[in-house]
Amino acid sequence: MNNKYTDEKELLIGLKSSDEHSFDMLYKMYSKRLFHSILLLVKSEQLTLDIIQDVFMKVxxxxxxxxxxxxxxxxxxxISNNFVKDYFRKVSKDQKMKDYYLNQGIDSFEGIEPSLAFKETNQLLEKALDTLSENERAVFVLCRLEGKSYSEAAEVLGLSSSTVGNNLVRATSKVKVYLSGSVMFWALIISSL
Structure with a gap:
C-alpha cells in the first residue's frame, strides 16, 4: 500500500478532494465494522448491505x-444509525414488515410463553424506546437488549465508555418511568428473574 494512504486523516483529505482511491480505502477500513453493527439491528444481510451502500453514497x-x-x-x-432509524420508521408503517420482525423476535424468544404477551411487551417497549434520543436508544438496545458491555457499545457507536454509561442511565430511567404503570412491564421483570 502506498504510504500516502496509510493515515486516516490523509485519506479524509483525499476524500474531500474527490480522490476515489481514498474513498475506496475508507470503505475497506469501515464497511465490515458497519456490517456487523447494522446486521445486529436489522437482522437481514441484504438490507445491511443496502444500508452500507447508502451510507457510503451519502459520504x-x-x-x-x-x-x-x-x-x-x-x-x-x-449516518448509518440515521438510515437504520429511517428504515424502522418505514417498517412501523408496514404491517407485513412489523409482523416479520415480530416473528423474528418470537422465534428466538424463550421467556414468556404466550406470544400475545410477548407482542404486547414488545409494542410497549418500542413505544418507550421512541421517547429516547438517538444515542440513548442505540445505547439501550446494545447494552440492555443485546447484552453488550459499555466498551463494546462504545466501539460500535464511536462513543466513549463514559458517554455510553451516561446515556444508558438516562435511557433506563426514561424507559422505567414510561413502563412503570404497565402490567406488561411487571410481567417482563418477573420473567427475567
Whole structure:
C-alpha cells in the first residue's frame, strides 16, 4: 500500500478532494465494522448491505463537508444509525414488515410463553424506546437488549465508555418511568428473574 494512504486523516483529505482511491480505502477500513453493527439491528444481510451502500453514497455526496479533525468512525455511525432509524420508521408503517420482525423476535424468544404477551411487551417497549434520543436508544438496545458491555457499545457507536454509561442511565430511567404503570412491564421483570 502506498504510504500516502496509510493515515486516516490523509485519506479524509483525499476524500474531500474527490480522490476515489481514498474513498475506496475508507470503505475497506469501515464497511465490515458497519456490517456487523447494522446486521445486529436489522437482522437481514441484504438490507445491511443496502444500508452500507447508502451510507457510503451519502459520504461521497457530502465529502466536501467532512471535518478531517473529527472522528470519521463516529460520523459513519451517525449516518448509518440515521438510515437504520429511517428504515424502522418505514417498517412501523408496514404491517407485513412489523409482523416479520415480530416473528423474528418470537422465534428466538424463550421467556414468556404466550406470544400475545410477548407482542404486547414488545409494542410497549418500542413505544418507550421512541421517547429516547438517538444515542440513548442505540445505547439501550446494545447494552440492555443485546447484552453488550459499555466498551463494546462504545466501539460500535464511536462513543466513549463514559458517554455510553451516561446515556444508558438516562435511557433506563426514561424507559422505567414510561413502563412503570404497565402490567406488561411487571410481567417482563418477573420473567427475567
Amino acid at each position: 461521497w455526496q457530502r465529502r466536501h463537508y467532512i471535518d478531517t479533525e473529527k472522528s470519521f468512525k463516529s460520523y459513519l455511525y451517525v
